[in-house]
Amino acid sequence: MATHRSVGEAGAAPAVSTPTSSTATAPGVLRLRKVAVCGAGVMGAQIAAHCVNAGVPVVLFDLPAKQGDKNGIASKAIAQLRKLNPAPLGTPDLADLITPANYEEHLGLLAGCDLVIEAIAERLDWKRDLYQKLAPAVGPHTILASNTSGLSITALSEVLPESLRHRFCGVHFFNPPRYMHLVELIPTAATEPGLLDALETFLVSRLGKGVVRAKDTPNFIGNRIGVFGILSVFAQAQKFGLPYDLVDELTGTRLGRAKSGTFRTADVVGLDTLEHVIRTMRDGLPDDPFRAHFETPPVLAALVAKGALGQKTGAGFYRKQGKAILRLDPATGEYVPADSRVDEGVAAILAERDPAARLRALRASEHPQARFVWAVLRDSFHYSAVHLAEIADTARQVDQAMAWGFGHARGPFEIWQAAGWRDVAGWVAEDIAAGQALSSAPLPAWVTAGPVWEASGVQTAEGSWNPRAERFEPRSALPVYRRQVAAPRLVGEPDSLHAKVVFENPAVKCWTLPEPHPQDVLLLSFNTKMHTIGPDVLHGVMQAVDLAEASYAALVIGQLEDPFSAGADLKAMLPVFAAGGPAALEPVERQMQEVSLRLRYARVPVVAALAGMALGGGCELAVHCAARVAHFETYIGLVEAGIGLVPGAGGLTYCARRAAELRADAAPDAPLLACLKRYALAVASAQVSRSAPDAQHIGYLLPSDTVVMNRYELLYVAVRQAHAMAESGWHAPLPRPFPVAGRDGIATLKAQLLNMKVGGYISDYDFQVAEQVAHVLCGGDVDPGSLVDEAWIMHLERRAFLSLLAQPKTQERITGLLKTGKPVRN
Structure with a gap:
């Protein structure tokens, strides 16, 4: 049963349900009651903020300041949490539950922490150096996790002593951590299964997250599929000659995605961050059949080179001028009014409620806006199917990652299945054969033959398709999920409420x-x-x-x-x-x-x-x-x-x-x-x-x-x-x-x-x-x-x-x- 803490009217921590889980790492019950976050940058500080939102006290580490208080870097980050909008804290006074610390003076505090989350810059060498400092100080049952967005968890673990490797994994929060539901949990071959169960339970119930277990491949699931989707939008927008504001209209709420669409979202995330994740895909996936499209688009590279990194610098694909929002014209490099409009006929197609009729009309249309939308969807179906076995255990994990991490109403397999699995598979195969897709790689055999073809989709009453095991697998049996009443089901899954x-x-x-x-x-x-x-x-x-x-x-x-x-x-x-x-x-x-x-x-x-x-x-x-x-x-x-x-x-x-x-x-x-x-x-x-x-x-x-x-x-x-x-x-x-x-x-x-x-x-x-x-x-x-x-x-x-x-x-x-x-x- 859950235990609860009361929330006072002035500064107490919120009453939250507290899971308990057992693990072979230690006798009895593993309770994650205190967290250390190493790295007081944007992500590290906001992960700390969300932990204290849940009533979990945090020690926030960073390098010792060169002048004044050695905790200055962490203290400044904590102070900034009180001012940010959207607010990472439920109330500003929750910041009092975060203790500033530095690596020079306070490593001894790690022994009292049940979970240590590393969240420093995405440099393999920097992270490994830090682990060598942390390893001797963590407690004998402490979980050590990296918040990397795409680096190899196995490669990171190689500098750890054998006694710690089974307690190490990836735990990738999406930004901003308070509001984004997705957390990817990435084990290595050595990570202890019971420890993963305990950590998943903590993330789900105590921090309120949707956990997807990903394989240790570059960019994992969410960024792998999501960033490919962004690259597809770049390529197809250029092919069909569509301006950025029009693309955002077409790839926003009309497509069941975040209102900000593609390029506005990139501005919010940060164009330097986007460039880094693209580079990770390019460097880490030399054999990917879609690799020809993993180069940083020239317009993105040019913006980053001149320091136009999006919202945080005031300019990116968009720039605000007074009350007006201007969009970049890549041909001239100038900002012009963002006044493009979606064609009425295309808008009517996108408003069609029947998924099958909508996709059929998009593919049949000759209008460049409709052809663009079909191409973007086709690319997502194609890439997700080709790489499913490599990046995830089941199709469910891909769909959940896109819904929880990128704000999509439905993931790629859900859209595909809702629109008619067999028809869409045929259309995608035809485009591949005609050279219209981004890669000539064929659809995997499981798409067009066998259980998935017979079931007309990857989600069934028996579970979600696992291409390696060649079977449909049910949802996780972890006890924490019994607490979820009427959690959303994917297209093809039966209603679980039974009210x-x-x-x-x-x-x-x-x-x-x-x-x-x-x-x-x-x-x-x-x-x-x-x-x-x-x-x-x-x-x-x-x-x-x-x-x-x-x-x-x-x-x-x-x-x-x-x-x-x-x-x-x-x-x-x-x-x-x-x-x-x-x-x-x-x-x-x-x-x-x-x-x-x-x-x-x-x-x-x-x-x-x-x-x-x-x-x-x-x-x-x-x-x-x-x-x-x-x-x-x-x-x-x-x-x-x-x-x-x-x-x-x-x-x-x-x-x-x-x-x-x-x-x-x-x-x-x-x-x-x-x-x-x-x-x-x-x-x-x-x-x-x-x-x-x-x-x-x-x-x-x-x-x-x-x-x-x-x-x-x-x-x-x-x-x-x-x-x-x-x-x-x-x-x-x-x-x-x-x-x-x-x-x-x-x-x-x-x-x-x-x-x-x-x-x-x-x-x-x-x-x-x-x-x-x-x-x-x-x-x-x-x-x-x-x-x-x-x-x-x-x-x-x-x-x-x-x-x-x-x-x-x-x-x-x-x-x-x-x-x-x-x-x-x-």
């Missing part, structure tokens, strides 16, 4: 997990787009609570896919508003408040399982549950002020009551307003948490709420927590009055808001909305310290919500948001 549906309608689904999961816990999921909340969802929540109280021990509200909820369904409410004005929405508003209180005072524990966004009404439902289990990447907030409203489903009631509870637990002379202020500012500014620990700092999650690092463990943990609460005799809180700050608190908050308006931080209308927030949170025009109940605050909420809804500027904000998806400032 029992209790009732379902267009708005909600009530269901239970199969044994051995607890059978006395009911689950509720929303079926609406973005899991928005309207009257039908509210009715479904009430129905689920009634059913749980009658026939189950607990209820979990959570979704199989993100987000938890984007909030109220504004679009569905517009016709009601148009027909009857603000007053027509009062019954819906009252219903939302009743649902919040129903959750709070249910006779069984209700646990919210949060991931992705939990905004507005979604936040309000969550804060009224008995407990919350949140994925680390949960972005929660009461955002109604952004559209000119106040939270109206009990959100301000929660904040007022919670501030009173905090005041009761504080020093006797602590003012209530001090506890209330953070909620007032968070609501008035529509603040959204940057992570689950940040939500605990704001106060939308409690210190006792559990944070899990792996999204796919969320429902597993939530169901067991709800079951444990019921088993331990949990009972609902009793309604009690609480003190409010009253008119004095309103005056103080208004003065602070006025300063923000005068300083230009908020607009005049923002100030009017924030005044209403302050009025409700402080309990209205009553004496300071007056005792009120939830019904009183909810009445103030409804009145403020409906009065603001009648304002033209609020209506303008709502209309603008629904039209453009972006907030309107007025």
